[in-house]
Every structure is written in C-alpha cells, then in structure tokens.
Amino acid sequence: MQYDDEKDPGTAALAAVAGLARSVEALTRDVSAMKAGLKQTASKTAVARLNDTVASLGNTVASFEDLLTRLAAKPSTARGQGTGADAGPDAEPMRSWLRLPEQDEAAVQTVLSELLPWMESTYLRYATARETLPPCWLWHPEIVEELLWLMDAWTAAYEGEEASNKLVGDWHDRQRPGVSRRIGEYAPACDVLAHRDPAGQRAITVPLAADADPFVTWWAAARDHNGPAPTPDQITAGRRGDRGLTAVPNTAGGQR
Structure with a gap:
C-alpha cells in the first residue's frame, strides 16, 4: 500500500x-x-x-x-520506538542519563541497576565493546548516555511489544557498532588516573555564553554579514586548551 x-x-x-x-x-x-x-x-x-x-x-x-x-x-508503548510526531500524548518518554532529574539519587540508581547487569550479560560480550570501553566510563556522562539508549533499543528489539527480527538486525548491524565506535572516539587512551579534578568543580562551561548578546543582534538583524569581531578578552579565553572554552576541563596526568 x-x-x-x-x-x-x-x-x-x-x-x-x-x-x-x-x-x-x-x-x-x-x-x-x-x-x-x-x-x-x-x-x-x-x-x-x-x-x-x-x-x-x-x-x-x-x-x-x-x-x-x-x-x-x-499508541506505541515499546521503549525507544515512539519518537517525534509518531509519539502520542501517552507515549513513554525516552530515558536520558544527561536529563535525569537533579537531586534524585533513586532515579540514577534505577538506571545503573539496569545498565550494569545488561553491560555484563550483553554489551561486553562483544570484543569491540570491550576494546573501546575505557575503565573510567562512569566519569564520562556522554558514554553512559550512549549505553543507556543502546540498552533501551536492545530491550525494544528483543522484548518490546514491537520486537522483531528487523529491529534485532538493526541493533546488531547499525546501533551497537555505532555506539562502540563513538565511545572509542570520546575517550581515547583515557583511564581512571586521568580524572583528578577537584571535587565539586563545575565540569561543563559553554564557550562565550556570557558574551551571547552581540550574537543575538547579529543573527537576528544582519546574518548576511560577518559576525561581531572578537574582543581581546575573547581572543585570550578562546585559545584551544584554555579552561574558559573547554567543555571538559584539562586534567594533568592523562587524556580526556
């Protein structure tokens, strides 16, 4: 049809x-x-x-x-299947490690109590998964996020209401290899000794977030022309490797 x-x-x-x-x-x-x-x-x-x-x-x-x-x-009720315009008002929301509610240890514990056994029984059965997963993976929220959605995709493919050989094949052929490859790119040569930042220090800063106003004016009114010229302070802060423009801070003793 x-x-x-x-x-x-x-x-x-x-x-x-x-x-x-x-x-x-x-x-x-x-x-x-x-x-x-x-x-x-x-x-x-x-x-x-x-x-x-x-x-x-x-x-x-x-x-x-x-x-x-x-x-x-x-509505589709299989976790990981209903997205965008296809998801009805009652569709189950997709889980995200990066968007878990703050100050909710129970929510974090729930995710890890599912993720850790699944990694042992399923994900780490694959050689490429073992080769690319750094021992310090729990320090990398982007890695936990990848593993969480991959686990939910596996659950939908094998155990969800819409489970099928097609979904299983897609998980093996595309989803799992993609996650393993990206995890290897996120933290090459990283290990536990690399994570010696002072406790409580802010880990993420958005480059030039405090200087966004001129860019609002530029993009709203004059985007066909070049953007604002950088100030001396922005030039100093914007050198690669400087903490001011680094999403993940530099750490002596190892790579991120």
Missing part, C-alpha cells in the same frame, strides 16, 4: 478501505439492477450465491475498517 509523507500509514490505509467500501456499494447497486434480468436467465440458486458473495465482501470491508481504526488509535 502506498502513502505519501503527508499521511501516516494508518490514515492512508483507512482512506483506501473507504474507497473499497464505496466500490462495494456501487457493486451492490449494480447487482440489484441486474437481478431482474438474472431472474429471467439464471436460477434462484445462482442469484442467492451472488447476493451472499456481495454481503460477505461488505462484511470483510467493515471488519478491516474497524481493525485499522483501532490500530491507528493505538
């Missing part, structure tokens, strides 16, 4: 069934018109069979219409 980007498959299917229903109605009218002639040339048995066929086809169309209506109204 074909459908365009303006309609979701359920809506397109309902439209197709509605068209079929109209065709059945037209056929029913034609049969009624033909009955008089058929009575002259065909037996009562033949006419009855034709009536039964039309009635059966009408019942089939009605059944399909009801089924498609229920399917179109049913």
Whole structure:
C-alpha cells in the first residue's frame, strides 16, 4: 500500500478501505439492477450465491475498517520506538542519563541497576565493546548516555511489544557498532588516573555564553554579514586548551 509523507500509514490505509467500501456499494447497486434480468436467465440458486458473495465482501470491508481504526488509535508503548510526531500524548518518554532529574539519587540508581547487569550479560560480550570501553566510563556522562539508549533499543528489539527480527538486525548491524565506535572516539587512551579534578568543580562551561548578546543582534538583524569581531578578552579565553572554552576541563596526568 502506498502513502505519501503527508499521511501516516494508518490514515492512508483507512482512506483506501473507504474507497473499497464505496466500490462495494456501487457493486451492490449494480447487482440489484441486474437481478431482474438474472431472474429471467439464471436460477434462484445462482442469484442467492451472488447476493451472499456481495454481503460477505461488505462484511470483510467493515471488519478491516474497524481493525485499522483501532490500530491507528493505538499508541506505541515499546521503549525507544515512539519518537517525534509518531509519539502520542501517552507515549513513554525516552530515558536520558544527561536529563535525569537533579537531586534524585533513586532515579540514577534505577538506571545503573539496569545498565550494569545488561553491560555484563550483553554489551561486553562483544570484543569491540570491550576494546573501546575505557575503565573510567562512569566519569564520562556522554558514554553512559550512549549505553543507556543502546540498552533501551536492545530491550525494544528483543522484548518490546514491537520486537522483531528487523529491529534485532538493526541493533546488531547499525546501533551497537555505532555506539562502540563513538565511545572509542570520546575517550581515547583515557583511564581512571586521568580524572583528578577537584571535587565539586563545575565540569561543563559553554564557550562565550556570557558574551551571547552581540550574537543575538547579529543573527537576528544582519546574518548576511560577518559576525561581531572578537574582543581581546575573547581572543585570550578562546585559545584551544584554555579552561574558559573547554567543555571538559584539562586534567594533568592523562587524556580526556
């Protein structure tokens, strides 16, 4: 069945069934018109069979219409499957390590209590996973985030309501190798000794966040021209490796 980007498959299917229903109605009218002639040339048995066929086809169309209506109204409940415009108002939100509520140790504990056993039983069974996961992975929230969504994708593929060989194949062929590769890029040659920052120090700073106002004016009113010229302070702070413009601070004794 074909459908365009303006309609979701359920809506397109309902439209197709509605068209079929109209065709059945037209056929029913034609049969009624033909009955008089058929009575002259065909037996009562033949006419009855034709009536039964039309009635059966009408019942089939009605059944399909009801089924498609229920399917179109049913939200996806498999974790990791409902996203964007496809997710209904009751769809379960996707979990994110980076967006867990602050001061909620129970939420953090819940995630790790699922993630740690899954890593041992599933993820680290793969050689590339063991090779790219740094021993200091818990210090890297971007790595935990990748592992969390990968675990939820695995759960949806194997155990969710929409579990299928297609989802399993996608997990093996695309999702897991992609996560393993990115984890290796996030923290090459990093180890536990590299993480010796003072406790309580802010880990993330957005470059030039305090100097954003001139960029608001530029992009809103003059984006076809060059942006604001950097100030001497911005030039000093903007040298690569300086703490002022580093998303993850430098740490003596190792790499990040």
